[in-house]
Amino acid sequence: MLFQANFPELKDYLDPMASHPTSGVDSPKPAFELKAATFTLPVIRLLEVDMDSVADQLGGKVDQAPDFFRNTPVVIDLSGLPAGAGRIEFPLLVGLMRGFGMIPVGIRGGTDEQHEAAQAMELAILGDAFVRRSPTTREAPRQPTPAPAAASTRPTPTPVRPTPAPARPVAEDPAVASQRLITRPVRSGQRVYAPGGDLSVIAPVSNGAELMADGNIHIYGPLRGRAMAGMKGDTSARIFCQDLQAELISVAGHYRISENIPDEVKGVPVQIFLDGDVLRVEKI
Amino acid sequence: MARTIVITSGKGGVGKTTTSAALAMGLAQRGHRTAVIDFDVGLRNLDLIMGCERRVVYDFVNVINGEANINQALIRDKRCDALYVLPASQTRDKDALTKEGVGRVLEELSKGFDYIVCDSPAGIEHGAHMAMYYADDAVVVTNPEVSSVRDSDRMLGILSSKSRRAERNEPPIREYLLLTRYSPERVAKGEMLSVNDVREILSLDLLGVIPESKAVLNASNSGVPVILDVESDAGQAYSDAVGRYLGEDLPHRFLDIKKKGFFSRLLGG
Numbered sequence: 001m002l003f004q005a006n007f008p009e010l011k012d013y014l015d016p017m018a019s020h021p022t023s024g025v026d027s028p029k030p031a032f033e034l035k036a037a038t039f040t041l042p043v044i045r046l047l048e049v050d051m052d053s054v055a056d057q058l059g060g061k062v063d064q065a066p067d068f069f070r071n072t073p074v075v076i077d078l079s080g081l082p083a084g085a086g087r088i089e090f091p092l093l094v095g096l097m098r099g100f101g102m103i104p105v106g107i108r109g110g111t112d113e114q115h116e117a118a119q120a121m122e123l124a125i126l127g128d129a130f131v132r133r134s135p136t137t138r139e140a141p142r143q144p145t146p147a148p149a150a151a152s153t154r155p156t157p158t159p160v161r162p163t164p165a166p167a168r169p170v171a172e173d174p175a176v177a178s179q180r181l182i183t184r185p186v187r188s189g190q191r192v193y194a195p196g197g198d199l200s201v202i203a204p205v206s207n208g209a210e211l212m213a214d215g216n217i218h219i220y221g222p223l224r225g226r227a228m229a230g231m232k233g234d235t236s237a238r239i240f241c242q243d244l245q246a247e248l249i250s251v252a253g254h255y256r257i258s259e260n261i262p263d264e265v266k267g268v269p270v271q272i273f274l275d276g277d278v279l280r281v282e283k284i
Numbered sequence: 285m286a287r288t289i290v291i292t293s294g295k296g297g298v299g300k301t302t303t304s305a306a307l308a309m310g311l312a313q314r315g316h317r318t319a320v321i322d323f324d325v326g327l328r329n330l331d332l333i334m335g336c337e338r339r340v341v342y343d344f345v346n347v348i349n350g351e352a353n354i355n356q357a358l359i360r361d362k363r364c365d366a367l368y369v370l371p372a373s374q375t376r377d378k379d380a381l382t383k384e385g386v387g388r389v390l391e392e393l394s395k396g397f398d399y400i401v402c403d404s405p406a407g408i409e410h411g412a413h414m415a416m417y418y419a420d421d422a423v424v425v426t427n428p429e430v431s432s433v434r435d436s437d438r439m440l441g442i443l444s445s446k447s448r449r450a451e452r453n454e455p456p457i458r459e460y461l462l463l464t465r466y467s468p469e470r471v472a473k474g475e476m477l478s479v480n481d482v483r484e485i486l487s488l489d490l491l492g493v494i495p496e497s498k499a500v501l502n503a504s505n506s507g508v509p510v511i512l513d514v515e516s517d518a519g520q521a522y523s524d525a526v527g528r529y530l531g532e533d534l535p536h537r538f539l540d541i542k543k544k545g546f547f548s549r550l551l552g553g
């Protein structure tokens with residue numbers, strides 16, 4: 001799954017400029033130099049598009065070597081996907097990788113649609129001159145996926161687990177799944193989804209529990225687990241929470257993990273919303 | 285109709301069997317006809333802690349399989365007339381506990397008893413599921429450690445969705461938290477979670493706090509439920525827990541570091 005890749009092509013791009021860093025006659029003292037460098041980056045070569053299995057297996061890898069991935073730029077290689085593998089949920093994938101501390105920087109080896117979808121997630125398209133794509137992939141019929149516009153690719157289209165799967169089997173509770181008002185504590189391993197609307201919880205939400213709603217999420221109690229509002233991409237969805245201690249919060253696929261939540265908004269009532277591309281957490 | 289109480293936990297070795305024996309004895313001592321069932325097929329140690337291991341003829345699985353009737357398998361406690369033990373099988377495999385079989389046995393017991401205490405194996409395997417499925421009440425035994433608390437939380441989630449009450453949309457299982465092996469010294473050193481930490485994380489009614497105590501090991505070595513050791517802190521704490529379960533309003537004891545008495549200070553003890 002992990003490969004190393006070199007990018008000599010970056011060097012080719014930048015070299016000509018590197019030789020003329022200050023070409024003007026009266027140019028001011030240079031504030032920077034443009035140089036070329038070759039980096040070796042880890043590459044995650046996707047072999048399937050099911051983000052649940054990717055989450056599971058990647059989680060295992062990260063557990064083995066958490067420091068290796070912390071703040072590491074990573075390239076996603078799509079050349080290993082079988083023909084007709086289905087659509088890649090880039091928002092999920094990117095959220096997932098960020099959740100593990102990686103910095104997804106770009107992709108390579110995909111189809112035009114995949115590149116377009118990735119660009120919508122602000123991933124760079126890295127030249128695939130050095131990637132040998134299997135002929136089957138190249139000749140694969142184009143996915144029937146409509147070319148997604150920037151705004152519609154980011155949202156999470158299905159209530160699948162966008163983040164590392166819990167280690168234990170999840171207590172799926174169909175009775176709870178469509179309820180919108182939860183009055184009992186949501187425990188570790190439980191997932192509650194409010195399709196098509198808001199979810200209100202008037203009880204604590206434990207570590208390892210997950211709340212999901214297509215609309216807003218209200219929690220009148222401590223949120224120690226995860227809350228994902230705007231599951232179908234509603235960027236105006238918000239999370240209101242009386243006592244924020246969350247492992248992860250997300251609106252329309254934009255995530256923040258606990259580590260990236262500032263201390264001053266922890267343990268106090270907050271609202272969480274999207275301001276452009278930025279997921280804001282504000283005291284209320 | 286008996287009330288069925290499951291004693292459960294996510295992790296093993298937290299004190300479920302110790303608790304099952306103590307609560308069952310405590311209820312029986314107060315005059316309630318009580319049966320305590322060992323669901324830990326293959327490990328079977330409730331009978332040791334109850335001190336009746338040499339009187340086992342038939343076990344739970346025999347009854348489920350129709351090889352013995354319930355009255356043949358139940359062992360009456362020698363110290364308390366209202367208490368009976370249904371031991372687990374040491375040899376048979378865990379799948380012998382079927383949902384139907386367990387249901388039949390519990391229903392039969394239910395006619396003659398006030399309380400049925402089910403000593404569950406750890407975890408979320410088949411045996412644990414069987415022990416909790418028919419429960420009316422659950423005592424979640426937890427040690428004051430992060431991992432134990434987390435496992436209990438997960439267990440509570442399963443209790444609220446995988447029981448007969450949940451399947452039938454009946455009122456949910458009543459859940460109680462029992463904190464065991466509590467050591468105020470270690471809490472003070474920051475090595476363990478405090479009562480309030482655990483209570484807050486799990487947001488449950490606190491049935492009791494059982495201190496870490498040598499009396500527990502002594503009691504189980506001699507086959508006496510620790511609640512009968514009325515001098516001991518653990519015995520008293522279990523007795524309080526039984527009282528609270530029956531609706532008494534009792535303050536929690538043994539939460540603070542024991543002040544050393546004059547003589548033990550003098551003797552450097």
Ligand SMILES: Nc1ncnc2c1ncn2[C@@H]1O[C@H](COP(=O)(O)OP(=O)(O)O)[C@@H](O)[C@H]1O
Nearest residue numbers: 296297298299300301302465495496497500501
């Ligand atoms: N309050 C306590 N103080 C000291 N030791 C205890 C206490 N409770 C349980 N133990 C010890 O912990 C071990 C596991 O207890 P047990 O009741 O068999 O747990 P479980 O049934 O959950 O596996 C036993 O050795 C028991 O003596």
Ligand SMILES: [Mg+2]
Nearest residue numbers: 300301324404
């Ligand atoms: Mg046990």
